[in-house]
Amino acid sequence: MSDVFQFKVEGNGTIWLDNLYFWMDTPTSLSSIEAKALKLYPNPEMDVLKIQGAAEGDIVEIYNLVGSLVKSVPVQGGAVSVADLSSGLYFVKINGATIKITKK
Secondary structure, X not given: OOEEEEEEEEEOEEEXXXXXEEOOOOOOOHHHOOOOOOEEEOOOEOOEEEEEOOOOOOEEEEEOOOOOEEEEEEOEXXXXXXXXXXXXXXXXXXXXXXXXXXXO
C-alpha cells in the first residue's frame, strides 16, 4: 500500500470515510511478459545449429517426429552440434518454445 487517507464530509449530516486504501498492483496478464525472439539457423541444418535468443547454458532438447527425446544439451557458444543426428525432421525445444528443423 502506498498511502492511507482519512477525511470527513459535512453537509445534511456528517459522513465519515475512514481507512481508504489506494495502491497499484503489478499486472499479471501475459502482455506484461516480454517475449524473447528465438531464431535457429541454418534450416535445413547440416552439422551445427546456431541459436539466437538463447542464453549460454540454456538446455536445448531435440525430439524426433514420434516425440522421443533424442538429444538434450546446453547451448555453448550460441550453437549446438547436431552432426550425430540422422537426416529428417526434428522439433527443437528451448525455454518452452518449440521450433521445427530439418536435418540433412
